[in-house]
Amino acid sequence: MSEAVPAALRPYVAWLAAYDVVGPAGVHRGLPGTSLTFVLPIGAKLDVAWSGDPVSRRSAWSSVAGLHAAPAEIRHDGHQEGFFLALTTAGARALFGLPAAAIAGELLELDDLAPDLRHLPEQVHDESSWPARTAVLLRALTSALSxxxxxxxxxxxxxxxxxxxxxxAVAEVADDVGYSRRHLRNLVVAETGLSPKEYQRVARFETSREHVLAAARRGGTLAEVAAVCGYADQAHLAREWRDLAGCPPTTWLREEFPDVQAGGVFAG
Incomplete structure (x- = not known):
């Protein structure tokens, strides 16, 4: 369930959701996007790692993932409960005091980033209702902001x-803001940790996720999604999904939205 974000936090918190999901044990995919991911699990620590990188695996009561161009894997026993926040790149500066580039490709805990927020997980745990938990979370973030x-x-x-x-196009954007392409690249890398092309690639993939789900619900095709999102063709879309999600769109749908796929797969 999505939660309302106070006006003071909206430039920094793009999305806030409380989740309480029960289902089969398994692995949830954390997919690349243009926001940093901040998770506060409740009931059990979050078991998270970058896909294919067992060294990065950690179990913690808080997790902050910087911008990345590869999927994460979250292992769970079937019950997932907590808060999920999507932070803007500006949110990294405002809430943690550093640019998003400083933690690009990293999986960190609040202890690593913001010692003044290190007690937030237990403060959230101490509350028994979602409204009270949400109030504690928003109060802590507002205090960190100030x-x-x-x-x-x-x-x-x-x-x-x-x-x-x-x-x-990168050249068009550089002209618009009055910089050379090289200078623009340096500024974007310094802010996000990704090059303009990488950032654009992740953004297009993020948009394609919304269109894949919408197309599946209305009986559309992956070829239509590819065209709308600016991919050369369906094969190009499929390659990007294999690289950035670690699976085809149909697998992602089956894992995350089994009811949507119950009637079959994409036509065409």
Missing amino acids: ARDASGARAEVGRALARLARGA
């Missing part, structure tokens, strides 16, 4: 990221 310098990257970098996410 304790740090919330000044973000240059306005033109934010504008460039927004245009890249919408699919504008």
